[in-house]
Amino acid sequence: xxxYQNQSESLANRFIKYAQIDTQSDPRSTTSPSTAKQxxxxxxLVEELQEMGIHDAELDEFxxxxxxxxxxxxxxxxxxxxxxxxxxxxxCSGLDVKPIIHRKYQGQDLVLxxxxxxxxKMMEHPDLKNQIGNDIITASGTTLLxxxxxxxxxxxxxxxxxxxxxxxxxxxxxxxxxxxxxEIGRGVDNVNLEKLGAQYAYTVDGETCGxxxxxxxxADGAMxxxxxxxxxxxxxxxxxxxxxxxxxxxxxxxPKDQLSPESTAHKEGFIHPVDIAGNVxxxxxxxxxxxxxxxxxxxxxxxxxxTVKAVMRNYPEASYKLCISAQYRNxxxxxxxxxxxxxxxxxxxxxxxxxxxxQSIRGGTDGSRLxxxxxxxxxxxxxxxxxxxxxxxxxxxxxxxxxQTIINIAMIWAExx
Numbered sequence: 001x002x003x004y005q006n007q008s009e010s011l012a013n014r015f016i017k018y019a020q021i022d023t024q025s026d027p028r029s030t031t032s033p034s035t036a037k038q039x040x041x042x043x044x045l046v047e048e049l050q051e052m053g054i055h056d057a058e059l060d061e062f063x064x065x066x067x068x069x070x071x072x073x074x075x076x077x078x079x080x081x082x083x084x085x086x087x088x089x090x091x092c093s094g095l096d097v098k099p100i101i102h103r104k105y106q107g108q109d110l111v112l113x114x115x116x117x118x119x120x121k122m123m124e125h126p127d128l129k130n131q132i133g134n135d136i137i138t139a140s141g142t143t144l145l146x147x148x149x150x151x152x153x154x155x156x157x158x159x160x161x162x163x164x165x166x167x168x169x170x171x172x173x174x175x176x177x178x179x180x181x182x183e184i185g186r187g188v189d190n191v192n193l194e195k196l197g198a199q200y201a202y203t204v205d206g207e208t209c210g211x212x213x214x215x216x217x218x219a220d221g222a223m224x225x226x227x228x229x230x231x232x233x234x235x236x237x238x239x240x241x242x243x244x245x246x247x248x249x250x251x252x253x254x255p256k257d258q259l260s261p262e263s264t265a266h267k268e269g270f271i272h273p274v275d276i277a278g279n280v281x282x283x284x285x286x287x288x289x290x291x292x293x294x295x296x297x298x299x300x301x302x303x304x305x306x307t308v309k310a311v312m313r314n315y316p317e318a319s320y321k322l323c324i325s326a327q328y329r330n331x332x333x334x335x336x337x338x339x340x341x342x343x344x345x346x347x348x349x350x351x352x353x354x355x356x357x358x359q360s361i362r363g364g365t366d367g368s369r370l371x372x373x374x375x376x377x378x379x380x381x382x383x384x385x386x387x388x389x390x391x392x393x394x395x396x397x398x399x400x401x402x403x404q405t406i407i408n409i410a411m412i413w414a415e416x417x
Contacts, residue, residue, distance in 0.1 A: 002166050004159075004404050011403060012396045015137065015154035016099045018044070019146040024094040025087035025181045032190050033063035033087070033180035041086045041153075045178055048157060052164045054176075062190040063180035068197075069163055070173060077172025077417040081198035082159070082406055083366055083377070084152030084205060085182030088144060089388040098140035101396070105136045110393075112141030118390045125393070127208055127385055135396040147394035148387035152204035153178060155382060155399055159406040171410040172417065177201070179366055185219075185327055187366040188373065198375060200341050202409060203367040206381035209398040210354035212345045213379040214335045216361045216368045217269070218297045219327040222287040222304060224250070227319045230281040241318040243283035247276060250311045251285065259300065267292050267360065271300050292330055292360065328364050331371035331378075338376040344416065345380055348408035352401050380405060 006012070021041045026034045033039065042059045049057035049067045057067035065086075071077060088094040102110055105128070110120040118141040122128045128136075139145040156176060163169060175198045179187040182205075206213055228243030251273050257263050264270050269291025276285045287304065291297040301324045312320055335342060342358075349356040367377035383398030 002169070004162050004400070004407055006396070006400050009396075011154060011158045011399055012101065012135070012137065014157055015147075015151060015394070015399065018150040018154055019097050019099050022095045022097070023087045023146070024090060025184045027090055027184040032186070034184060034186065035087075038063050038087050038180045042178065042180075045086075045153070045157065049160065049176070052161050054160065054164065060192070064191060065176070065178035066192075066195060067160075067176040068173060069160060069176070071171065072167050073170040073172065073414050075170075075172070075414060075417045077414050078199040079173045079175060079197060080410065080413055081175035081177055081196060081201035081375070082156045083177040083179065083201055083203045083370070084156055084382070085149045085179045085187050085366060086153060087180050087183050088146045088150070089148065089183045091388040092144040092390060093142070094144055094146055097143045097146055099137050099145065100140055102136040102138065104133055105131050107132055110136065110138060112138060112390070115141030115390070120386075120391050120393060125386060125391070130209070131395050131397075134398075136393055137396065138393045139390065141390055144387070144389060145392035145394065147382070147384035147392055149182070149205045149382060149384065151384045151394045151399055151402070152382035155204055155402040155406060158403045159410075162403070162407060163410065169407070169411060170414045172414050174410055182366050185364070188369045191370075193373060193375060200338065201367065201370055201375050201377040202345060202406075203365045203377055203379045204382050204402060204406065205365050205384075206361075206379045207384060208357060209381055209383055209395070209401055210349055211357040211359050211381040212342065212349060213359045213361045214342050215292060215332040216328070216330055216364045217290040217292060218294050218330045219364055220289040220297060220301060220324050221327050222289060222301065222322065222324045224285045224287065224308060225321045226278070226283045226285075228281055228283070229317045240280065241315045242280045243278055243318065244280060246311065246315055246318060247278070247283045247285050250308055253307050253311055254304070259303065269293075269296055269300055271304050288327075289324070290362075294329065328368045329372055331368045334371040334376055335378055340416070341376050342378055344409060344412045345378055347412055348405045349380070351408045352404040354401060
């Protein structure tokens, strides 16, 4: 049976090509995809898939890429899907990304040339300890890299090319799905599950090599609107009640030593203000609420509301509106009902020569919502690190292990059928 090898650095070259295409999503946009430029990468992927021989690859109006690798066995194998998102985070520029390969890393500080103040240090990035002798890819210091999630996209593409080239490998029908707008929580808003036609799926969007994740945060969003009382600042004594200052007071009154991203880890949830805009008369504050436990998530919403009410009592002429809405839910219970999805993923990681690391995600993936939509979908590692910032990096060798894991998953589902 042939083994995957990164011939002529095809994997690294794929990733670098994709990373240089700006696909940043926009949370303020109302279109789907939120930015038209995401389709620039989608078109490249469709063209490459068709050139491989996957002739049904297509890009739909919403920016989703669908493709199918036909089965190479007569066995009745469940249809599985591999999924990654094409967009990059709005938190850091994705324009004019200049990927750099740092060959045979030896533990040194990596100073990024376009901004020498951006330095990757092993003491700040513990996973670098496992990369001695490997090839590390970073950006140049002024942008993010886009390994989240173009590493996953490149790995799925590389695995697809290998499977198409080696039809002697037995596997069932394999679906490929590339999504827009995952970074802004809309990654599967317009996905067509009937067209996809898969029974199980794996997102390829995880961090540490060998990791597999079956649990995410449950997530709510909250929008707080403060309606203040405006007056001419020269004659405002006893009259003005500034919506901006009230909003600032509410944010300041929230817990700081708990229930905030800065002070929580592991299974601890939080309340986090992510955007504020307005003026004296009207100010809006956007929050995200997160926890692994749905009951605790509801408690965080109650904490936010009680904090708002307590502050607003000091401003009787002002008023407010607080709207809390569900965003996604923990996929744990869905995956527990389909244990083979995790079992085969763990076995695939082992066959790649790795020690599986079963983990929880302090965040969400497209798999969270896909699981709740009826498509059980854990998350496997892509090798991305320090995402959403200028210090983002990925190891070529970790990416190779992800490709091997994807191929192994396809083979194992056929073996077990």
